[in-house]
Amino acid sequence: MLWQMLRIEHLKLYRRRALWIEVALVAGLIAVVFGIILIALQFEQVPAAERQMVADLLAWPNGVRISILLASHQMLGGLLMIVLVGMVVAQEYTWQTFTLAVRAGVPRSVVLISKFVTVLGPALLITATAMLAGAIMSGIVTLNAGGGLDIGGLPVGELLRDILRVAYALLPYIALTFLVAVWTRSLAASLGLVAGYLFLVEGIVPQLLIMFGGFAAQIGMHMPGQLASALINANGPFAVMEAGPSPQASPFPAAAPEVAVVGIALYTVIFLVLAVLRFRDQDLTA
Numbered sequence: 001m002l003w004q005m006l007r008i009e010h011l012k013l014y015r016r017r018a019l020w021i022e023v024a025l026v027a028g029l030i031a032v033v034f035g036i037i038l039i040a041l042q043f044e045q046v047p048a049a050e051r052q053m054v055a056d057l058l059a060w061p062n063g064v065r066i067s068i069l070l071a072s073h074q075m076l077g078g079l080l081m082i083v084l085v086g087m088v089v090a091q092e093y094t095w096q097t098f099t100l101a102v103r104a105g106v107p108r109s110v111v112l113i114s115k116f117v118t119v120l121g122p123a124l125l126i127t128a129t130a131m132l133a134g135a136i137m138s139g140i141v142t143l144n145a146g147g148g149l150d151i152g153g154l155p156v157g158e159l160l161r162d163i164l165r166v167a168y169a170l171l172p173y174i175a176l177t178f179l180v181a182v183w184t185r186s187l188a189a190s191l192g193l194v195a196g197y198l199f200l201v202e203g204i205v206p207q208l209l210i211m212f213g214g215f216a217a218q219i220g221m222h223m224p225g226q227l228a229s230a231l232i233n234a235n236g237p238f239a240v241m242e243a244g245p246s247p248q249a250s251p252f253p254a255a256a257p258e259v260a261v262v263g264i265a266l267y268t269v270i271f272l273v274l275a276v277l278r279f280r281d282q283d284l285t286a
Contacts, residue, residue, distance in 0.1 A: 001106060005114035013118050018087055019125075022080045026126055027133040029076060030067050034058060034137035038144060059142040060135075061154055067134020068162045071127040073169050073228045078198055080126060081170050082177045085119050086190035089181035099284045112279045116178055116272055123167040123174065131163055162232075169228035171264055173198060175271035176224075182275045182282070198225070221255050224267050231260040 013019060041054060057063070071077035092098045092115075101111045135154075173194060181190040202225035209220030220226060234257035255263065 002110050002114060005101070005106060005110055006117060009114050009118040010121075013088065013121070016088070019084060019122055022084060022122070023125060023129050026071060026076060026080070026129045030070060030130060030133040031137055033070075034063070034134075034141060038141055041144075055141060055144075058138055060138050061159070063138025063141060064131060064134045064154070064159060065162055067130045067138070068127060068159070068166055069232075070134075071130040072166045072232060073173055073225065074198065074202070077123070077126055077130070077166065077170060078173055079195060081119075081123055081174055082191055082194045082198070084122055085174050085177040086181050086187045086194070088119055089115065089178055090185055090187040090190060093185040093284070096284075102284060108280050109276050112182070112276050113272075116175070116275075119174060119178075120171075123170045124163065127163045127167045131159055165232050165234070168261075168264060169231050172224040172228070172267040172271065175268040175275070179271045179275040179278075182279050202226075222259075222263055224264065227255055227260040227263040227267075230254040231257055231264065234260070 037054060037058060058066070069075065098111060102108055176197070177190050177194045180193050181187070184190060184193075202223060206220035206223050206226045209216040209223075211217075221230075233254070
């Protein structure tokens, strides 16, 4: 029954126009950002040293990795996944499709878990789209700077690892949006609450807690956003500039990559379990 529900949810999700609009938005934004920078580099007022530094930053493979970073939890990817998940879950209450599945004899836990598993696909899709769009635009920057495109030298393995890291780091926010959407049945509430938490709470509170030191610092280091950042930067800064100045280490301590992986999984499972428990006792007709 779970497999059948996964097929149904898959068809429903990938027929949604909103998903493909988000994919197009990611590709379009990367194209616009790279295009604006590329045009700016043509002006003679920009010092030659700065033009060269920016060109090196956006050239292969650094430009591709930076594009993947744009799909991360505190960038465009986090916001897009919050919107998509909130829409996918909240609209089910309005359309009464949850009620139809339950009346057809599908266990409530299966209904919700199948939907959660299905929404994980777009996280990879959005991140992969960022990589592909970045590869194209980074290639244009490289050619414009007079360089050649060494496709064989592109670190495909590292790029795939970056995609998996960024997509995995989105999991707690996907699960949290899922939980809020189930509890509130509202797209506006899920978008507002989770986006507010991601960009306001996660952007300020962890640094404040870490500054206090001790147990407070441990709490700050192990909040979802800090764990996500620790995973993404597991092997040093995510977008290393080979020809640019050496990036400085963050003044804030970070959890070990292994701890980040486990912590992200725990947050995801906790949020999902809470959503399932709420859904099992929920009046779907209200």
